[in-house]
Amino acid sequence: MLIGELARASGVTVRALRYYEQQGLLQPERSSNGYRQYDGRAVTKVRNIQLLLSNGFTAQDVRGFLPCLDDGEVALGPACPPSVEAVSRKVAALDERIAELSAVRDRLVEALIGNATPPRPGTIARHPAYSRPVHDQRLQAPVERA
Amino acid sequence: MLIGELARASGVTVRALRYYEQQGLLQPERSSNGYRQYDGRAVTKVRNIQLLLSNGFTAQDVRGFLPCLDDGEVALGPACPPSVEAVSRKVAALDERIAELSAVRDRLVEALIGNATPPRPGTIARHPAYSRPVHDQRLQAPVERA
């Protein structure tokens, strides 16, 4: 697929795609006329890249994540100890970030509910409508449709 | 407390504090000599500001969050319907962001564990060491110690 199609499919701009490539996040093939050629997996990959970038990670951070987000074919996991360690660190970083945001969320919910209830750590009046959401949507798994 | 002390206490730079003020996120008192004077709650507030900024929110976004992060004295909650709605939207935005990051996290963990296990949505081989962390640290509640 060409760059414009990928842009539409993944919801980012053409400019952003070229920028990602310049940052080493994408390596599309080139057809004889010089046009970039992406395969179907790029859609998922680009969505994931954008997702990380829009959540406060830098392009360099994302470069670190990429080998594992790429897809199942990549040699990773227990067979590749150094990268396992690296990825573990990434997971830890993500956990930290998620915990931070969750904390802010909870604080907001507290503000919403406990009007006259000052934030007393320990026993917090919780409204059922604002209990923890599910957060279990799996990340875009590669959808080979091209 | 003076700006330098707040900076040390909250872990941000003096420059950042002045920037936050310029962006309308902080309104410290001024003593007769023109020095900024912060109270104890500022430490918490600043931490929360920095937390949001470093997680992809803009200063404008943070302005929207502030009234509820401020602390218990502020009139909010059911007594203040428009802001309740606004805050609800913020909570939703946070939930979305948390879900996104959680998804990335899970994908990474999958890469870590399921070496020869391609990402099959539904049944995913999970390693106990990489099950969901707790994420239940409450946000910095105001600690009046000054």
Place this chain on the structure above:
DNA sequence: TTTGACCTTGACGCCCAGGTCAGCCTTTAG
């Protein structure tokens, strides 16, 4: 009284993630 730490307001600079424009080439449709 002088030194040093800390404060003030500008103002310019930097990085990052793109936006935008210019000038040109290629492919498809009429």
Place this chain on the structure above:
DNA sequence: CTAAAGGCTGACCTGGGCGTCAAGGTCAAA
């Protein structure tokens, strides 16, 4: 053959979140 649509590179611009001087005021200790 020509126009429209899409692609290419290069270059400059932008906005957000600060870093970093510059030039000076304030205050406590020596």
